[in-house]
Amino acid sequence: MALVPPFNAETAHQKVKKAQDLWNTRNPENIAKAYTEDSIWRNRDKFLKGTQEIVDFLTWKWSKEHNYKLRKELFAFTDNKIAVQFWYEMQDAHDGMKWKRCYGLEDWTFADDGRMRKRQMSGNEIEIGEAERWFKDGVDVNSVEIGEEHW
Known part of the structure; x- marks a missing residue:
């Protein structure tokens, strides 16, 4: 099944998990292929346009x-x-390798071919201790129970 608009509940869920898996590779060049050449981004206080700016940012x-x-x-x-x-x-290499967690929301708009043409991200970061981590080595990120009691 192609993951292109118009989305339904199943294809939207699949698109989200595919993006999650792709970002977890931390490979900027491969990730950038999921976006149109003129894709626009807002990532917190950064505004980007186009594939090269996406690769550079990531x-x-x-x-x-x-x-x-x-x-x-x-x-x-x-x-x-x-x-x-x-x-x-x-772990933030620019802040003494302290563990941090970011929470947020993203707003995505897609082109007809299924690539993202707009991504807006808003997130808030907090410092956490080792004992507070959810996504430790070997843990499937999809299996972690995330609810209000964890905030």
Whole structure:
């Protein structure tokens, strides 16, 4: 089944998990292939346009975010749009390798060929201790129970 608009509940969920798996590879060049050549992004305070800026941003991102593990969940969808809730953990190389977790939402808009043409991300980061980590080595990020009691 092709993961192109218009989305239904099944294809929207599959698209989210495919994006999650792709981002967890931390391979900027492969990730950028999932976006149109003129894709526009807002990632917190950064505004990007086009494949090269996406690759450059992701290369920079993972130069500082070590041991990155991400989980995405479908929040809502329409014909060519998907909203996603996400959580990721990483060690910040620019802050003494402290463990951090980011929570947030993304707003995605897709071209007819299934590549993303717009991505807007809003996230908040907190410092966590080793004992607070969810996505430890060997843990399937999809198996972690995430609820309000974990905030």
